[in-house]
Amino acid sequence: MCEANAYMVKNDAETLIMESVDLVEPEGEGAWRLVGIFGDQKIVKGRIRGMNLVDHKILFEE
Template identity: 75%
Template sequence: MCEANAYVIKDGQEQLIMESVDIVEPESDDTWRLVGIFGDRKTIRGRIKLMNLVDHKILFEEK
């Protein structure tokens, strides 16, 4: 499967915000909609710092 887990950097640490992310869509400036494989959704404000698809990891930085 090609889904990835999404993390945000807070206080220098990676914190999991959503597992099994299938879709990452821009909503507006620095706002992203994450959609999971089961249809669950989350919105995060920040920028993408890293996408490592081999390790199934999407890393966001809050603004």
């Protein structure tokens, strides 16, 4: 499987936002729509700090 977990990074600490993210799409100015493998959705405000696809991580920051 190719899904990843999404995290918000603050002060070098990672907080889990959503597990098993299958799709990341821009959702307006400074926001992203995350869609999980079961169709669940969440809007995240911030910017993408980085992605580590080997470790299945998507990192966001405000």
